[in-house]
Amino acid sequence: MSVEPFAPPGVTWSRLSPRLVTVRRAISGVVTGVLAVGLLVAGVLVSPWFHAGAGLVLLSGAWEWWLIGRQVPAWGYAERDDDLLVLHGLLFRTLVVVPYGRMQYVDVKAGPVERRFGIATLQLHTASASTDAVIPGLPPEEAARLRDRLAGRGEARLAGL
Template sequence: MHGGAGTVWTGLPPGLLRMRRLLLVVWLGLLALGTGLLLGLLAGPAWALFALLPLASMLWGWVLLGRNWRSWRYTERADDLLISRGVLWREETVVPYGRMQLVEVTSGPVARHFGLASVQLHTAAAATDATIPGLDPAEAERLRDRLTELGEARSAGL
């Protein structure tokens, strides 16, 4: 939105949304099942309607995750990395390449199963919150290498 004309934004891969939605469905589904069974058996079938609450939040979460996923995007500009995210609480982060101290690529077991890896940039300021969650591992590594290379070329300390 603020990258100026001709900015090419990159979004997050659909795999991340799939993973998040699957996790949401699994956890809230289990919760709904547990609530329904427990209340239905112990307190009576009418109480089992409380299982609708997790189901409703599942629906809501399904939509929210989609919106949140769509809001994430980043672009590599000539001298800095720009990350934009958030729906209600919007946040845009600009990190000049020269300020990067460390680029980290991480991926947990679930993320690995879905073929995802996240990239995190660290500067000397702890408040710098520049994380790109859930990228394709090849893209994550490309980004890491490119950021490291650009960071070295423009290196500056504190």
């Protein structure tokens, strides 16, 4: 009998907002564009060899564009009775199990770009840094709901000690 370590039985995964793909691609596109333009200008002013660097930057940016579209759908989270599961990664899969009783606090944050696109990031902090978990790309309402629910479950588990 084969047991898949990244697919616990009976778990229904919640996925991230597809707007996270847009945000990450926009940031990547701006950085790639600025670097490429800088290298093109250097190619005109200094040496044509900088044009090759601009080509590499554009090629790298295209690869990152494709990769972002694959990475975001690979994220998932699931609430269970005693813990929260966070799954991410394509090549190197990671499944973090955060017991509610080990949570110290829960942060919700959103930078200006995230707020513009209507997403937020939820971060769980535990007694052990290795079990901290991050869930990016949540709609703000879902991030607030999850924050309140997880904080309540964490308090209930700690009260039972």
